[in-house]
Amino acid sequence: MKVHEYQAKELFRKYGVPVPEGAVAASPKEAADHVRAMGGRAVIKAQVHAGGRGKAGGVKVVSSPEEGEKYAAGLIGSRLVTHQTGPEGVPVDRVLVEELIDIARELYVSVIVEPSLRMPVMIASAAGGMDIEEVAAKTPEKIVQIAIDPVIGFQPYMGRKAARGLGLPQELVRPAGALFANLFRLFEGLDCTLAEVNPLAITADNRLLAADAKLAFDDDALRRHPELAELRDDRQEDPLDVEANRADVNYIRLDGEVGCMVNGAGLAMATLDLIGQMGSQPANFLDVGGGASEEQISRAFTIMLADPKVKKVLINIFGGILRCDVAARGIVAGAREKGIDLPLVVRMRGTNAEEGRRILAESGLRVVIADNLQDAAQKVVQAV
Amino acid sequence: MSILVDRSTRLLVQGFTGNEGTFHSERCIEYGANIVAGVTPGKGGTTHLDRPVFDSVAEAIEATQANAGMIFVPPAFAADAILEAADAGLQTVACITEGIPVLDMVRVSRFLEGTATRLIGPNCPGVISPGEKCKAGIMPGNIHLPGNVGVVSRSGTLTYEAVAQLTERGIGQSTCVGIGGDPIVGSTFVDILALFEQDPETEAVVMIGEIGGTKEQEAADYIKASMSKPVVCFIAGGSAPPGRRMGHAGAIITGVSGTAEAKVAALRAAGAIIVESPAGIGDAMAEVLKG
Numbered sequence: 001m002k003v004h005e006y007q008a009k010e011l012f013r014k015y016g017v018p019v020p021e022g023a024v025a026a027s028p029k030e031a032a033d034h035v036r037a038m039g040g041r042a043v044i045k046a047q048v049h050a051g052g053r054g055k056a057g058g059v060k061v062v063s064s065p066e067e068g069e070k071y072a073a074g075l076i077g078s079r080l081v082t083h084q085t086g087p088e089g090v091p092v093d094r095v096l097v098e099e100l101i102d103i104a105r106e107l108y109v110s111v112i113v114e115p116s117l118r119m120p121v122m123i124a125s126a127a128g129g130m131d132i133e134e135v136a137a138k139t140p141e142k143i144v145q146i147a148i149d150p151v152i153g154f155q156p157y158m159g160r161k162a163a164r165g166l167g168l169p170q171e172l173v174r175p176a177g178a179l180f181a182n183l184f185r186l187f188e189g190l191d192c193t194l195a196e197v198n199p200l201a202i203t204a205d206n207r208l209l210a211a212d213a214k215l216a217f218d219d220d221a222l223r224r225h226p227e228l229a230e231l232r233d234d235r236q237e238d239p240l241d242v243e244a245n246r247a248d249v250n251y252i253r254l255d256g257e258v259g260c261m262v263n264g265a266g267l268a269m270a271t272l273d274l275i276g277q278m279g280s281q282p283a284n285f286l287d288v289g290g291g292a293s294e295e296q297i298s299r300a301f302t303i304m305l306a307d308p309k310v311k312k313v314l315i316n317i318f319g320g321i322l323r324c325d326v327a328a329r330g331i332v333a334g335a336r337e338k339g340i341d342l343p344l345v346v347r348m349r350g351t352n353a354e355e356g357r358r359i360l361a362e363s364g365l366r367v368v369i370a371d372n373l374q375d376a377a378q379k380v381v382q383a384v
Numbered sequence: 385m386s387i388l389v390d391r392s393t394r395l396l397v398q399g400f401t402g403n404e405g406t407f408h409s410e411r412c413i414e415y416g417a418n419i420v421a422g423v424t425p426g427k428g429g430t431t432h433l434d435r436p437v438f439d440s441v442a443e444a445i446e447a448t449q450a451n452a453g454m455i456f457v458p459p460a461f462a463a464d465a466i467l468e469a470a471d472a473g474l475q476t477v478a479c480i481t482e483g484i485p486v487l488d489m490v491r492v493s494r495f496l497e498g499t500a501t502r503l504i505g506p507n508c509p510g511v512i513s514p515g516e517k518c519k520a521g522i523m524p525g526n527i528h529l530p531g532n533v534g535v536v537s538r539s540g541t542l543t544y545e546a547v548a549q550l551t552e553r554g555i556g557q558s559t560c561v562g563i564g565g566d567p568i569v570g571s572t573f574v575d576i577l578a579l580f581e582q583d584p585e586t587e588a589v590v591m592i593g594e595i596g597g598t599k600e601q602e603a604a605d606y607i608k609a610s611m612s613k614p615v616v617c618f619i620a621g622g623s624a625p626p627g628r629r630m631g632h633a634g635a636i637i638t639g640v641s642g643t644a645e646a647k648v649a650a651l652r653a654a655g656a657i658i659v660e661s662p663a664g665i666g667d668a669m670a671e672v673l674k675g
Binding site (some may be wrong): 025072083113115116119120149150151188191193218219220223224252262263264265266267269270271272274275276277282285290291318319320321348350372373374377384 | 404407408455459460482483484485486487488489490491493494503524527537538539540541542543544545547565567568592594595597599600602618620621622623624625644660661662663664
């Protein structure tokens, strides 16, 4: 789960990671009031779950409450398109109004879990304000990585090591160490998958401030952090993704024309790969999981069909725990609800496959039965 | 012969009396697995599926000499169940549970380093050795055939697909291992490839990887340095968009090394046989075995 910058910064404050003074506004009037309270000058930042806001026109320094109000009026209620959002953009419902800070240097620091080390790693870089993947590719010597063994947790020497690696002056080593320790405490305490500060600013008066803040939380750990639930903003996500999330299936919208419904993530990815290799393009990734119910399958099927790009459908079910007859009943229910007339190529194997195929064949839907994976991909690519 | 589980495996099931534990334990018993005990805290002293139930793994081992485990405990308690199994000294533990928090697995995998326990999973289908009639997992038993090909995979149903392709061509399996789709798992490709390399009955291996992480590259290094047996590889997710989580928490492309292209290139350079189409796994292995 992602959260907005203003929400991340509130958590930063709580955990002792210093951030600029700021306040969130949901209306232009409110934004103007905040600018006034900050002495008439401030920076206004669109609050969306996407990077690249600056280049997209979502961040601006304003020099008066009136200018702030006007700029906020243009943002709030609009959709911001950045290089990370796709052409439809994401809605801006709020802006963050922050004090102007005089930045002398920009640094980078983040914490992630590194699977190859099986532990969290703090990544610090002297090249702040840049995409860390780009820094890693071009100037890897500018990156310091510190593995944080769960046996000992974050130790003061790690903070000093990161500070030295960033080339910080002596007087900033101690505050930086505290900041890094607190950032890790937040990462661990709230089960983050990412805690990122980019840029971490050194101000002209030699203070460290998190000029931006990005947090993502482990969905599997949300149940032990009920306080985070209210930070969710479903409006930032694809509505079909949100609905799929509620139905407890994995759906990702893609650009092609073949709607795909598969059980299991690996088989679903492989099915998309094969469709691509056969010369067509999948409209979505949809994994209904190992033990879906008829109701879940039916909802998943209608979610997939809600995408107008879908011109034909491939269903690939390898029954194990999920019985093919259950899947078939769910598909028929979903198709009836939507009243569709699209070709459905069906490949079913495993538990109760024959029964599943019979249910589909007798459903009155335009069903094409395929024998195996190859045959299914061929038939769906040819189907019209 | 086989790896990890065989005829002598005495299986213990944590979360035995729950719905999933019951359903899958029944299937494993039908297949021929020797389930000797169940563990559900608070239900010790009862019996379930004609097997004794214990309050703790240690008590179950003492009474039944169980030496391997299978875990169906809900995600909030699964890390604890793995730790208990390791503390009690089970040799091989397959954790089927999906949805364990990543930081739980960070602590678990660090703890396991000091124990003799080999963890398979979590978020995996488990392990099956068809010739030994031992199934410690949720895979459909009837698609398997005893034989000499090892299968190792990050996926569940895609593994079944590969196994079915092998079986249809009369190619049997020594052992099939699902290592799990999470970012942190107990056993990696390298661990399992090393076991297959040492197993005299395994002649060749099918390895099914996917996008995300660097586990396939580590496997490529191992194959190049230490593997004498042929390895047929398929990598799923070549058509996936970067930055999106494709169902498996591990299957997210966050850097160049996580792409299918990078993995395929590394494996090919290491001498593995690459299958481009997921429908071609069985044929590729048939070709390899023909010599």
